[in-house]
Amino acid sequence: MRLRLPTLTLSLVGMALLVYPIPSLSELLVYDRQAILAGQWWRVGTAPLVHFSFSHLGWDLLVFGAAGWAIETARYRKFWLVCAIAAVGPGLLYLLTAPQLAVYGGLSGLATGAVAYLCLCAICTGGKSSPIWLVILVLMGIKILAEAVGDEAIFVRAGGIPFRVLPLVHLVGVLGAVVARLCSFFSSNQSPGSLSDYP
Amino acid sequence: MRVTSIVVSLILSALLISTLAACVRFTDKARSRYASSVVDYLYPQKEVAEIPSIPQLSLPLRVGVAFVPESSRMSRPDSLSEKDKLDLMQRISAEFRSLPFVKDIELIPSAYLMPGGSFTNLDQIRTMYGVDVMALLSFDQVQHTDEGLLSLSYWTIVGAYVIRGEKNDTSTMMDAAVYDIASRKMLFRAPGTSHVKGSATLVNLPEQLRADSAEGFSLAADNLVVNLNGELQRFQAKVKEQPEEYVVRHKAGYTGGGSLGGTFALALLGLGGLALWRNKKG
Numbered sequence: 327m328r329l330r331l332p333t334l335t336l337s338l339v340g341m342a343l344l345v346y347p348i349p350s351l352s353e354l355l356v357y358d359r360q361a362i363l364a365g366q367w368w369r370v371g372t373a374p375l376v377h378f379s380f381s382h383l384g385w386d387l388l389v390f391g392a393a394g395w396a397i398e399t400a401r402y403r404k405f406w407l408v409c410a411i412a413a414v415g416p417g418l419l420y421l422l423t424a425p426q427l428a429v430y431g432g433l434s435g436l437a438t439g440a441v442a443y444l445c446l447c448a449i450c451t452g453g454k455s456s457p458i459w460l461v462i463l464v465l466m467g468i469k470i471l472a473e474a475v476g477d478e479a480i481f482v483r484a485g486g487i488p489f490r491v492l493p494l495v496h497l498v499g500v501l502g503a504v505v506a507r508l509c510s511f512f513s514s515n516q517s518p519g520s521l522s523d524y525p
Numbered sequence: 526m527r528v529t530s531i532v533v534s535l536i537l538s539a540l541l542i543s544t545l546a547a548c549v550r551f552t553d554k555a556r557s558r559y560a561s562s563v564v565d566y567l568y569p570q571k572e573v574a575e576i577p578s579i580p581q582l583s584l585p586l587r588v589g590v591a592f593v594p595e596s597s598r599m600s601r602p603d604s605l606s607e608k609d610k611l612d613l614m615q616r617i618s619a620e621f622r623s624l625p626f627v628k629d630i631e632l633i634p635s636a637y638l639m640p641g642g643s644f645t646n647l648d649q650i651r652t653m654y655g656v657d658v659m660a661l662l663s664f665d666q667v668q669h670t671d672e673g674l675l676s677l678s679y680w681t682i683v684g685a686y687v688i689r690g691e692k693n694d695t696s697t698m699m700d701a702a703v704y705d706i707a708s709r710k711m712l713f714r715a716p717g718t719s720h721v722k723g724s725a726t727l728v729n730l731p732e733q734l735r736a737d738s739a740e741g742f743s744l745a746a747d748n749l750v751v752n753l754n755g756e757l758q759r760f761q762a763k764v765k766e767q768p769e770e771y772v773v774r775h776k777a778g779y780t781g782g783g784s785l786g787g788t789f790a791l792a793l794l795g796l797g798g799l800a801l802w803r804n805k806k807g
Contacts, residue, residue, distance in 0.1 A: 373782075378780070378782065381787070382782070382784060385784075385785045385786065385787055385790040386783075386785060388790060388794065389785055389790045389793055389794065392794055392797065392798075393793075393797065396797070396801060416783075426779065427779060427781055428779060428780065429779075429780040429781070430780070430781050430782050431782045432782030432783045432784065433783075434782070434783030434784055434785045435783045437783075437785060438783070438785070441793055441797070444797070448800065448804070453803075453804050454803050454804065455799075455800035455801070455803040455804050458796055458799055458800040458803070459800055461796060462793060462796050462797065462800070465789075465792065465793075465796075466793075469789060489780050489781065489782065489784075490584070490779050490780070490781040491781065491782070491783070491784045492781040492782060492783060495782065495783035496783055499783075
């Protein structure tokens with residue numbers, strides 16, 4: 327079987343790696359409420375490419391890269407939809423509901439969405455590992471709930487600046503995964519692969 | 526004969542009195558206590574009590590660091606200069622600077638703190654510098670020139686701190702009390718102590734005592750920084766564990782984003798890897 331190149335995953339990882347060391351590019355792409363309201367709408371979608379510290383970048387890329395690679399290699403469809411919802415959704419929601427949030431960035435919404443999508447697809451296609459995928463989904467749910475209810479991560483610093491963890495970003499990622507899975511399920515002539523195709 | 530003995534007695538008495546007076550003078554000169562007190566600064570009128578309310582911490586915080594004014598009865602000519610105080614404040618403020626919820630640190634010059642200024646003075650500083658929280662630094666330094674003559678018993682905001690002294694020793698106590706200005710609530714405090722053993726002789730006593738004084742402050746500041754670090758960790762845990770005692774919110778204009786965290790990311794990767802391996806194997 328031919329190995330399929332995970333183009334979407336590699337493109338997003340490459341862009342995030344390119345943006346991080348160039349501050350002027352980060353400033354141009356980050357979610358900046360004032361700039362968006364002044365007409366720079368692309369920032370709503372490009373914010374996930376911007377990271378505030380090396381560890382912020384590293385963990386996000388590691389999880390997104392691994393999950394995205396597994397998804398694309400297994401030929402699960404509609405992964406682009408997960409990425410689109412997880413990239414644009416939080417920016418739009420914050421623009422409408424969180425006027426106090428001035429700056430936002432990070433790929434963790436896409437990473438969470440990718441992991442959730444991988445789990446949903448793997449569970450739906452069956453296999454020995456279904457219980458493990460279910461455990462991962464449950465763990466992610468617990469983390470998002472703990473962040474939302476307990477405000478556990480209020481004391482976080484990234485790149486020398488005080489930083490607030492936004493659980494909604496992860497929640498939108500999971501919702502993107504559910505929507506993409508439903509679209510995939512209802513679309514006709516769909517022939518998704520399975521994780522046994524994974525090289 | 527009788528007259529002669531009376532004259533001799535008078536001369537001896539005069540000599541004895543003058544000797545005793547000299548001793549008292551020597552003892553007074555030898556005693557040296559140099560102090561400032563948070564209690565005197567915040568609560569100058571003991572009958573008036575400030576009732577703290579629940580602190581509402583708007584993150585990220587702006588923190589002010591300042592030395593409270595020295596007690597006039599316990600000052601001395603070679604007291605800490607403004608530069609010395611700024612140096613000490615900078616060392617202590619470095620601990621706050623590393624905190625995730627602190628945005629800015631302002632070092633407040635001593636001239637802005639009035640003796641007995643209490644929270645009214647702190648409110649003025651809050652307006653001038655825009656700080657939310659103040660770290661009030663105070664100290665008590667005693668240089669003992671006679672064994673057991675003077676021990677250092679410093680009244681901190683939570684009780685007395687006693688250090689006994691030996692001859693020519695320098696005992697120093699520094700205290701950092703961190704207050705939320707708006708609620709009048711003390712968030713936490715940390716002490717720092719030092720004890721410099723005396724090596725001075727009568728010939729170099731003043732110079733050596735001055736050097737010991739500076740060393741005492743420096744060592745106490747080092748100790749304070751270590752204790753402050755521990756107290757800051759405990760404070761962060763307390764804020765999370767007791768949300769009913771501290772209201773935490775974020776100021777307008779904050780930065781945010783998703784964060785997976787190392788532990789969670791590794792857990793995801795581990796479990797995902799295991800699942801993929803089982804699939805491949807099966």
